[in-house]
Amino acid sequence: MSQAALPSSAPNSAPRWRWNTYAAPSRFYAMAGLAIPWIWALALILGLAGLWVGFAMAPTDFQQGEAYRIIFIHVPAAWMSMLIYLVLAFWAAWGWMLNARMASMYARALAPTGALFTLLALWTGALWGKPTWGAWWVWDARLSSEFILLLLYLGYIALTEAIDEPRRAAHAGALLALVGAVNIPIIYFSVRWWNTLHQGATISMTAAPKMATTMLWAMLLLTLSFWVYSFAVVWTRARAIVLEQESDSEWVRQLKAGGPKS
């Protein structure tokens, strides 16, 4: 890509939009700087609305009592943990194959958020499991797969952090993420065969949902909120990574000289 040869005024100019406009770190930096406050606000609004619907409006479950309400956090977190791994593998592979630095930086920015959601899903699962199953943790197929997913995230983060050279770190991380993504189905099915106790999927595209409409709304609102939150935090982190890796480039030097202006 041609990021190196950008005119010095690139962050402030408005280039004609193309599909790869924001593959230039400088343009991504400027665009994300403008968008991030709005994304944070949207995440907050959606999150508060989802929590309100989930904890104040949704009816009490006749079997599980109030304890079930943790699923409004648990299920979206689990969805996000899996989605983010796929998105990470996609961008990492994109950055590797096309040698696009912004895609690689974006993949690295995704990893901590994905790991956080995985941890959150495991944590809330434990909090739900104690009153419902009577145990903090059971070695059930889904729990074990989620735990292995956490290990995959930690492996990716550890590998990319251990390599000092950004290019090698990005490409090695991409290979690891792809190997992990290929292995996820194998791991999931082998673990499922090994042992299973988790309740079946509650929401599916084919069957009618087995839950009250308000519950569904709460879950969807919180899923959207988590999604938007991921954008906000990943873009914030990606900006920091851009500044770190591009610190030798002209536009970052100008940014530093021009004071704290995003």
Next chain:
Amino acid sequence: MSMSLRLLWAVLRRDLRLAARRRVEALLPLGFFVVAAGLFPFGVGPEPQTLRQIGPGIVWVCALLSAMLSVTQMFNGDWQDGSLEQMLMSPRGLLSVVLGKVLAHWLSAGLSLVVASPLLGLLFGMSAQSIAMLCLSLLLGTPILSLLGAVGSALTLGLRSGAALVFLLVLPLTIPALIFGIGAVGAVEAGLPQQAQAHLSLLGALLIMTCLSAPLATVAALRISLD
């Protein structure tokens, strides 16, 4: 094709000869395997019933750890003296080199674990059929460990914390092999030979898939690391 095979053969012979010249070093993974598995009776108590139950799992997990311990050395020596970069430049594919090295690692480290496993099975009081199945599952499983370990070893080439990283990167990927291997032994102990065969078939399928994909990933990882 025959050129690639000859290259593979040359790398294999060279690596095995190197291993034979440093015999104690080559036997260290085996020593680790025996020590680690031998610790468990002291940890969980000498109750024969318990030991018989957990024996296969312990032997398998210790084999996993032992394989990871030795696999970090697969490319390191050649990388340090520069010969790995020469191999990378050779017009005859790097794939043959990787295959030769993986095979050499399995023959020098993996196979010794398979041979030693009946002894450990006896220490844990397992029955003869279970021990035979344990051996068979390790025979199919340890090549998978060498193949996956090669990817991790190539990715972490020359890193300060490389050895520890290989454990974190590769062990989660070996879980399916562990599950099927243990499943086969468990089925024999439960008196279900049909199910044991199913587990072995899956382990074999996993081996074939890993054989086809892991060497390519290792080649890509070596190119990234030496770029």
